Amino acid sequence: MSASDLGDAATGGERGHARSAVARLLERVPAREDLAAAAARLAAGAVEQRGDAASAFVFRLGEEWLGLTTALVDEVLELRPVHRLPHRHDAALRGLVNVRGRLTVCVALPALLQTGPAPAVRGGARRLVVLAAPEGALAFEADEVHGSLRYPLDDVRAVPSTVAHAVARFATGVLPWGERRVGLLDADLLLHALDRRIS
Structure with a gap:
C-alpha cells in the first residue's frame, strides 16, 4: 500500500469517526436541565417577539x-x-x-x-x-x-x-x-x- 493510500485510509477513518461522533450526539437523549435551558431561551425570545419587553x-x-x-x-x-x-x-x-x-x-x-x-x-x-x-x-x-x-x-x-x-x-x-x-x-x-x- 502506498503512502497516499495510507493517507486516504487515515482520512476515511477520521471521517468515519467524526460521523459516528455526530451520530452519537444526535441520538443522545437531552438531559432535563438542557431541555429546561432551551425552553427558557425560547420563552425569552418569545417575550421579545410579543413586544412584552x-x-x-x-x-x-x-x-x-x-x-x-x-x-x-x-x-x-x-x-x-x-x-x-x-x-x-x-x-x-x-x-x-x-x-x-x-x-x-x-x-x-x-x-x-x-x-x-x-x-x-x-x-x-x-x-x-x-x-x-x-x-x-x-x-x-x-x-x-x-x-x-x-x-x-x-x-x-x-x-x-x-x-x-x-x-x-x-x-x-x-x-x-x-x-x-x-x-x-x-x-x-x-x-x-x-x-x-x-x-
Missing part, C-alpha cells in the same frame, strides 16, 4: 440607579466644561455645554430628584448624557452610565415607600437588576418639570 437607558445619580426610555437618549459623551448663565440661580439649571458645536442646556437632575451626593468612584466614570427632548436637546451629568437594558414588562414592580420622595414622584416603577434596583422614570413628567424650572 421594554428598553431603558440605565445610569446612576448619587446612590440611585435610574432608567429613562432608551429612545430619549441621543448620545453619551465625555464631560466637558459647563458655562454658567448669569442671573440664573435655579439649582436645576447647570448652564450651557458645547455639544458638537451647538450650545445645549445642561440640567442638574440630582437637584430635581434630590438623589444626594455621589459616592467616591474611580476616575472617569462620570459622563454627559444628551437627551433628544421634543422642545430641544438637553444634557445632564451622570455619575455612572450602564447603557441600554432590555427587560420584560412583568419584571417591573411598584415603587416602594422607601424610595426617596422626589424620585418616587417621577418614577413609574422599580426594576430589579441583580442586587440593585433601577427606578424607571416617567420621561414626559421629568421633561415637563425641567421645562418649568429652566424656562
Whole structure:
C-alpha cells in the first residue's frame, strides 16, 4: 500500500469517526436541565417577539440607579466644561455645554430628584448624557452610565415607600437588576418639570 493510500485510509477513518461522533450526539437523549435551558431561551425570545419587553437607558445619580426610555437618549459623551448663565440661580439649571458645536442646556437632575451626593468612584466614570427632548436637546451629568437594558414588562414592580420622595414622584416603577434596583422614570413628567424650572 502506498503512502497516499495510507493517507486516504487515515482520512476515511477520521471521517468515519467524526460521523459516528455526530451520530452519537444526535441520538443522545437531552438531559432535563438542557431541555429546561432551551425552553427558557425560547420563552425569552418569545417575550421579545410579543413586544412584552421594554428598553431603558440605565445610569446612576448619587446612590440611585435610574432608567429613562432608551429612545430619549441621543448620545453619551465625555464631560466637558459647563458655562454658567448669569442671573440664573435655579439649582436645576447647570448652564450651557458645547455639544458638537451647538450650545445645549445642561440640567442638574440630582437637584430635581434630590438623589444626594455621589459616592467616591474611580476616575472617569462620570459622563454627559444628551437627551433628544421634543422642545430641544438637553444634557445632564451622570455619575455612572450602564447603557441600554432590555427587560420584560412583568419584571417591573411598584415603587416602594422607601424610595426617596422626589424620585418616587417621577418614577413609574422599580426594576430589579441583580442586587440593585433601577427606578424607571416617567420621561414626559421629568421633561415637563425641567421645562418649568429652566424656562
